[in-house]
Amino acid sequence: GAVVSQHPSRVICKSGTSVKIECRSLDFQATTMFWYRQFPKKSLMLMATSNEGSKATYEQGVEKDKFLINHASLTLSTLTVTSAHPEDSSFYICSARDTEGGHEQYFGPGTRLTVT
């Protein structure tokens, strides 16, 4: 149980275009999902907390107009990287917290974004 999927697993796009990444909780409901960015050989950086039915909460330094987050249902959150630039190239990971609560998070496999 507690499986989180991400789609796509890998995407290449041109500068200036937008890319959408989906995060789904497959066998549980998640009122809260999280989006992280992982730089090479570095830790996970929390970008934002996605709450079902309400606006996402962004961490300091993360541009909310660039990284659009939508959490329309209890099993789906999307991250759209708008007007992508090469510096947005990274590994994006989502996680979901079971509605039962607590801090435990279940992680997706990640999405490798390359902006050319």
Place this chain on the structure above:
Amino acid sequence: AQRVTQPEKLLSVFKGAPVELKCNYSYSGSPELFWYVQYSRQRLQLLLRHISRESIKGFTADLNKGETSFHLKKPFAQEEDSAMYYCALGVDTDKLIFGTGTRLQVFP
């Protein structure tokens, strides 16, 4: 400040040797600590949490509030333990703050 520190980027041991991956935290509230593991080409997964006081795959971790530490230990390392290990601190109601991770290499 809320912070998790893992001082070692890489820890290399031989099979059968004891392992200790260090983790220190800084948090003014009541801490909730976790260890996550990421095996090669796999997703991040929970290894253990301090609340459960359990042993998973032979690993244990004890929360020491006096030293603000949550070191991960295993008496006899196995080759399959080779992975990236992240210490994480639960803050606010639901967020996790991760350390920079320690890569454990277990040689045969």
